[in-house]
Every structure is written in C-alpha cells, then in structure tokens.
Amino acid sequence: MSTGSDHDDAAAELEAAHERVRELEQSLELDEADLDAVADAYESVATVLDRWEERATDWDDFEGYVEFRNDISETLESVPEDVPESEAFLEADGHVKTSGVTGSLKTRDFEAAREALAPAREYAETREELADARSRHREAYRAARDRLNELEDRIDDLERLVRLGEADLDAPIEELREPIERYNDGVADDFAAFRQDASAREFLSFVATAAEYPLVEFRRPPTELLEYVRERPAGEHSVPDLVEYADYSPSKLSHYVDDANLLKRRVATNRTYLDGLSADPLFVEWPPAEAETLRFQAEELVSLVDRFADEETVAALRAVRELTRRKEYERLQTAAVARSELEDDERTRIENGTVESELEVAREERERLDEAISSYEPA
Known part of the structure; x- marks a missing residue:
C-alpha cells in the first residue's frame, strides 16, 4: 500500500488550484457575462476567418469571396452592439473588404484582421485560462477526496495492526x-x-x-x-x-x-x-x-x-x-486473530515502532486533507 509520502501534495495541490482560480477571478476586468460575450464573439469571427481565408484570397474564386462576406457579415450582425472591444470587430471587418469587384483580398488582409482582434482575443484566452483553472480545481478536489478515502482504509489497517500488536499471544485460544x-x-x-x-x-x-x-x-x-x-x-x-x-x-x-x-x-x-x-x-x-x-x-x-x-x-x-x-x-x-493473521514482517514493523509512526503520519495527512476539502470545495 502507498505511504503518505506518495501523496503528501494532495492537500497542497487542492489549495494551489483553488488559489489560482481565485486569482484569475479577481483579476477579471469584466464580469463573466461580458467576458463570455466578447470571447464568444471573437471565437465566432476567428472561425469565419479561418474557414474562408483560402477561398477569399483566391483571385479566381469570386464566389468564395461573396460567401465569405455573407458569412462574416451575418456573424458580426449577431454580435451585440455593446460588446466589449466592439471597435476591434469593426476594424477587423474593414481589413477583409475589397474596394470593388476588381479588388482581391490578400493573406496579409486576414493577418491584419486577426491582429485587429487581438484585444478581444485576450479576453477569449483569459476565459480559456479560467476554464482550465476551474477544471484543474475540480480534478484536484476529486483527487483529494480519493486520497482521503484511501487514507481512511490505510488508517483502519494500521489501527488493526496496532490492536493485534497489543494482543496477548499466550492467551488460551x-x-x-x-x-x-x-x-x-x-x-x-x-x-x-x-x-x-x-x-x-x-x-x-x-x-x-x-x-x-x-x-x-x-x-x-x-x-x-x-x-x-x-x-x-x-x-x-x-x-x-x-x-x-x-x-x-x-x-x-x-x-x-x-x-x-x-x-x-x-x-x-x-x-x-x-x-x-x-x-x-x-x-x-x-x-x-x-x-x-x-x-x-x-x-x-x-x-x-x-x-x-x-x-x-x-x-x-x-x-x-x-x-x-x-x-x-x-x-x-x-x-486468535493475531496468531492467525499477523505476518512476520507485520510483527517486525509493530515491534520496531514503524506501524505507530506510519499511523501518526497517516492521521496528520488525513487532518490536512479534511481541512483542505472543507475549505477549498469548487463552486
């Protein structure tokens, strides 16, 4: 069975994961509704740019350009007018328009559009970072709960060995x-x-x-x-x-x-x-x-x-x-149980104090995990 040293970080990892989520939430410049709005808008527009870039920059594919413009226009119309960084979306749109039927979009136009979207992209990256942090927090919480269950079993086993070690082996069984x-x-x-x-x-x-x-x-x-x-x-x-x-x-x-x-x-x-x-x-x-x-x-x-x-x-x-x-x-x-079930190595561990030491370590880790699980439960 694993010793406490294999999992000493479970409580610390849970605390660190909780603190990372808290730091990110406190550093948000927008409330989460606005964050979602601008991040969703950015991802929608970025998807359209990626989808149509090859056809829209093909001189011989005017139909592709028209379909791209229809798609980007519909996407931008769905973006709320008061979305944060709204100017970035307007600027990006301006980079992927031609001056007339004789014009043609270039790869650099799409690069410029993506550059214009940088302020909105930062919010999308922040949302992704926050989502990842929350996911790691939930994983750390589950890992701590699993470790606590494992510890409970280990403590039961060690306490059993302590009891058996106190048995009167000369008793008339x-x-x-x-x-x-x-x-x-x-x-x-x-x-x-x-x-x-x-x-x-x-x-x-x-x-x-x-x-x-x-x-x-x-x-x-x-x-x-x-x-x-x-x-x-x-x-x-x-x-x-x-x-x-x-x-x-x-x-x-x-x-x-x-x-x-x-x-x-x-x-x-x-x-x-x-x-x-x-x-x-x-x-x-x-x-x-x-x-x-x-x-x-x-x-x-x-x-x-x-x-x-x-x-x-x-x-x-x-x-x-x-x-x-x-x-x-x-x-x-x-x-009777001690004489029937104690192995030689278990007797040795009991006699040299190893079992008592392991039990103390396990109980201390359980206490830390109990406190961490109570204090850092995910929202």
Missing part, C-alpha cells in the same frame, strides 16, 4: 477453537447426511430459506429448479439421486420419473450449482469474528441448523454463541 471445531465438524456431517437422505424438495427449500439470512451465505436455488422439485413428483427423490438420474438415458430415466426430458432440463443444467452445495455457509470461521457479529451469526445459524442437525451439533453451536458473552472473549478473539 483453545477455549474458543475447540467449541468452534466441534460445531463445524458436527454440522458438516449432519449437512452431508441431510443432503443425502432428505427429499430434494425439503433440502432445496431449506437452502432457499437459508439464503434469506444475511449472515448465512447460501445462494438461492435457481427458480426453475426450485419450482420443479416443489411441484413435480421427482422432488420426492434426494438431490444425489436426481443428479444421478440426469445422466441416465431417457428410456432408463422413464422408469424413475414421469417426464425424463424435463428432469434433464431442470437438473442437468443446474448440476454445478447442486454439486457446490455444502455446509460451508453454516461454518463458524476461524479466527472468529468480534463478539457482536458472531453472536448474531450464531443466532441465525441456530434457527437453521436446528431444522436438520442432531442435538449435539445444535448444543455445540449454542455453546459457541455463549462464548461471545464471556468477559474474556475479546482478549481471546484478538489473540
């Missing part, structure tokens, strides 16, 4: 591990027996119910499969039997179900899902979660596991739930 392993082993065996012996209708209905529990990560059965086992007689067979039947030929399968082709469509196409159903979502992970999370998870699991597991497994799960109410649970849980 077996007091947590043994009940959890006893429950996990029991529910694995009971779930396997449930899958083997229960009807597909009962088994998949259980899975569908379990999928509604937020802390139990079963995936709901596909709708057509669930409807099939609930509504058709084939749902009275177990899931392993249905999976086996799906490999039979239609003639052989007709001895077991009333619609061989329908079974193949519903079961064979969902075989990967069925083969993947295991007790894993019912396990309590190691190292265990914090007390409140594990307690909520265990309460959900009890209401589910009680539907198919034997009494010993349910009792083991209740024992796991009771662990979360013990005063020493937090100490044991933190020790």
